[in-house]
Amino acid sequence: MSQPTGAGTTGRYLVLLEDRSVAAGAREMSRVAGITATSTADHATTAELAAADGLIFQDLGIAVVDATPDQVARLSRAAESPGPIAVVEAERVVQAYDTADTGQAAAVDESVFTWGLQAVGANLSSATGKGVRIAVLDTGFAADHPDFAGRAVITNSFIEGETADDAHGHGTHCVGSAAGPRTPASGGPGYGVAHEAEVYAGKVLSNAGFGSDSGILAGIEWAIANGCAVVSMSLGAAVRPGTPHSLIFEQAATRALAKGTLIIAAAGNESRRPGSVNPVGHPANCPSILAVGAVDVHRGIAFFSCGTVDAVGQVDLVGPGVDVYSSWNREDGALGRHKRIQGTSMATPHVAGVAALVAEKHGARGWELWARLAQSGRRLDLPSTDVGGGLVQAP
Incomplete structure (x- = not known):
């Protein structure tokens, strides 16, 4: 075919x-x-x-x-x-999944932890992600970030002519949500779900935020070779309703699962609710890739979050994806080396971080990790076509 x-x-x-x-x-x-x-x-x-x-x-x-x-x-x-x-x-061609943000703080107390950490219950969990390797495949990582001082972050670039350093910011933000600190050196609320996980930051998107299928596949192979239990991918490409999922990425995902690596990917930001809902994008629409939608602080579906509109792809779980505070690659005014942005890109590393917590607590890998993660979902008063099994919850 x-x-x-x-x-x-x-x-x-x-x-x-x-x-x-x-x-x-x-x-x-x-x-x-x-x-x-x-x-x-x-x-x-x-x-x-x-x-x-x-x-x-x-x-x-x-x-x-x-x-x-x-x-x-x-x-x-x-x-x-x-x-x-x-x-x-x-x-x-694939790209980072984020959208313009208001920059406004969430309407909850974030003096200690971000609303995202509170929403998934990470602040109440005894698990920290210690001993679990999580790969974030994105625009790289800003290795000079003060919140990660003294912390080993393994990096690799799969973009020709560019180092693994993140000149975009998206990758650093996603690394922060998945596995950043709970007590940031530069002040502000704790924002990392699996704050003691071992981080592998693979640059598969350029400093302009774009990449290709082969770069993603190279990053997935690198993650598998390094024993990563979780791969977080806040990227993709929009598809039209009825477009078949990639058989190649589906096989890559099943082969990764067989080796103990779960791939988690953003569902996409092309919806404009309530007027239109776009289908889950590539490669998250593959059956063996866990697709993540986004909710806001009120547990409502984010206006941009793609959903289940046909038999091809579906949303499996949702995570916090609006007004998300995390690390950034450069100074951002009053927020310093941090920024608030939104997108299914921001929800995905929250789910990936929870996956690392589940992997640590239960020793689960591959399909078992997927099952335990899916069972954790907190039911929301929203259609399953939008939120799948619900809002992911830490063990």
């Missing part, structure tokens, strides 16, 4: 190789289309990568390739027949 190139794509293609047939898949791509791909397992040099037509993410069994229309046609025909090549899809 294949998907044609269109708007919002990079011109490259993703090729799903059948499980346990990666080597055979590489040979088949060469045989049917003349495409030479190197594997992440080969530790190829920069020169070898430059000479290759593509790269195979060994642990995921997925290749990203440069291909002519004729080569794509040959790969697609191979995918329609029994063999090691299963699916061919156009590589998409």
Whole structure:
């Protein structure tokens, strides 16, 4: 099966190789289309990568390739027949999911903890995330942030020509919500859900806030290789109602779950309630990726939060996503190195942080972690098409 190139794509293609047939898949791509791909397992040099037509993410069994229309046609025909090549899809452009914010403080007491921490009950939990690794795949991380002084944050960049340093701010904000401090060095309320978790910040979005499918897949493979129990992805691409989910990302997610890594992703910000509700975006609309919507301080659905509108994708849980205070990459007036923004991007790291708390308390990984997280949801007086199992709650 294949998907044609269109708007919002990079011109490259993703090729799903059948499980346990990666080597055979590489040979088949060469045989049917003349495409030479190197594997992440080969530790190829920069020169070898430059000479290759593509790269195979060994642990995921997925290749990203440069291909002519004729080569794509040959790969697609191979995918329609029994063999090691299963699916061919156009590589998409993805972006950070946040929206403009009023900058106003939430209408609750945040003198000690943010409203988000209080809403998910993290401030009442004995779990801290200690010993659990959580990967935040985003725009990187501002390693000089004073609230993280003395704390090891492992970083890696998957954006060519850019370091893992966050010149955007979105990634630093998401890292803060997922695993920031409870007693910030620079003052203000505690804002990190899993404040003792081990953080892996992968830069898969550029300093302008954009990236591609292959960068995300590279980050997912990196997270799996480093034993991360949770991957938080506040990014994606809008889809039209009825658009099939990516079979390639679905397989990446199921293979990650089998290795003990749960992927949690933002549902998207394209709705404009009450007038219109847009479907859950890519890749959160995959069945094996936990999709997160956003609620406000009053536990109402955020006006921008995408929802379940067809049989393709659904919201699984919701998290705090409006007027969210967290770390920022630079000074922001009276808030210093912090900022308030909103989006399903902000809800996602809250859910990922709770997942780390559940993983610590119960030793749960993979599908068990998903099940325990889903069971934690606090029921809201809202349609399940908007909030799924409800507002995620710390153990």
